[in-house]
Amino acid sequence: MANTQLSAVNDTAAIGELTLESGKELKDVDIAYQRIGAANAPAIFVCHALTGNHYTLNSEMGEGWWAGLLGNGQYIDLEKYQVITSNVLGGCDGSTGPLSVNPVTGSPYGAEFPLITIRDMVQAQKKLLDVLGLGRLEAVIGGSLGGMQVLEWGLMYPDFMERLIPIAVTPLLSDYAIGFNAAGRTAILSDPLWNNGQYGKESTPRKGLGIARMIGMLTYRSGALFNHRFQRKQTENWETIHENAAFSVESYLQYQANKLADRFDANSYLTLLKAMDTHDIGRERGGVVAASQSYKAQMLCVGFTGDLLYPSDLMEQFVKDVQAANKRAKYLEVSTMFGHDGFLTEFDKWGNLLKEFMRETIKT
Template identity: 50%
Template structure:
């Protein structure tokens, strides 16, 4: 990937938004959001919102690719030679933004479970405040999948005139009871682990419950068909390959994510419901001012096509695209060649570029 269009290449880039009022009524002091920023400074802005265990590294680098590397970047469907792309690590995250693993200057200790409850709307308000600090007062588009899609829905309702387009991938207007059930299993696996110690664990590496939570999630993120294709009951004398894969995923999450943060984000997903305090879903659908584009993925157990498509149909001038894939929910992270061109076609509509290409 070319680096000529990179604005902020420092992976430790953060912005302070100061004291921040939460939906719960509390206030967080000295809030920081970590972010990644690519593209020409005078180009239209695309804000990307990340998923549950994602982070701000949407693009990353060729040596350490981000989670949407190939969909976003130079000469990609979301092209950073034409767009400036910004991704924040969410409030409550653990990759540089203020969250449970952050130091609380009031108590001179880590927040852990003293961190206040946060909502999807809190995440969006915090990012809006950060964009104002960056002197960005409008964006061309906002896009995200899963937890990122939940944020994108809320962006369209909290700040309806801030963007022209919304791209919601693999996310529904509220989290279903099925999704809450799996989140509950994951949360209990963490909380009931003696090593969790009510959030006062020393290191993630101690938490076998966190491994189980991740394994539970992995079963829902992909389809049985893709597991069968990949592993086909292959095994050695002691393990099936699928068992080794699940163990690997459990170990890997402990290396890159904080368990307390994971719990807080699960809870914010559980409480996601864009109709909360706004009336019926049908009435809420009429409140979107930006063009809404939704994408669903075949075999997505958590965010089914029917729920996404039915809601999208109630939003004026919205468009829905369904992707045939064996990957299920994780389809929004792979196979960009199958659906990236659809996004490219839509996102390039109505773009005004002021910079020299």
């Protein structure tokens, strides 16, 4: 019998208290989520990236950030699966984070929001699924920060899912990537409106957050793509040397900076950057290789050529380490000019392989 189609459910679930890795306790934690697809069908949990949210398919603003990958008849077919996505703990789209009111003080957390880790995010997600009554997942999938969560899901709850699909990620965050995070943090903390994180709605550190976004954008896509797209095109302001953008690439980066500053919270951005810095599957597990050999689920690991932050060769080596104990792991490398942002684009290059993986059973 065909599965009944679910209307998109955008809601917030109360998951209660949450004890963080640091030992600190968050009270009255809420997690915002989207649930869509075929009712009572196998469930896929999607984990979003740094500035993403739970609107995977659609939102009031339009298409979601993975609308090209999932939908009716798409690579992840919503006529066959139900998909749940949550806004991460520490985010700013409805889940408990720096913008939330601290129930102890009655004021927003702001910069007082505690340090969280990827493992804290996954623990909150598991509590959400418990509230929703889901006892098992067909798959957990996500890219970048989302890929970090996927890797932790497979180690924290190894029997909870059949498949893991970590995309555009490595088993730990490199010093190179941490360095870019540090530059972004410095930009925000140097903004005159930062005010130790206690800024108001009308006086946010927009410039600092915008600069952090510009730094990020330069790492998300390859130099080849930037050069091909902009080709040193100049604007009408090309003779100026101060405020205005003289080249098209400058205008593009400023546009992206303003776009993020309009919708994202600086404290949340800092919180999530710090969480990314903690990413290391081998931490307190005997190292990366030992942790890699503890996975039980079938795995499809996807890397992208030209990814500065999460080099594909490191993902390939990770898969080899996994295969030493779990023969149900495979590696896919996607050739693209988009670099790290390949997981958000060019679905025609890798979507069908994802679709095949969801159908097959890899035997040892």
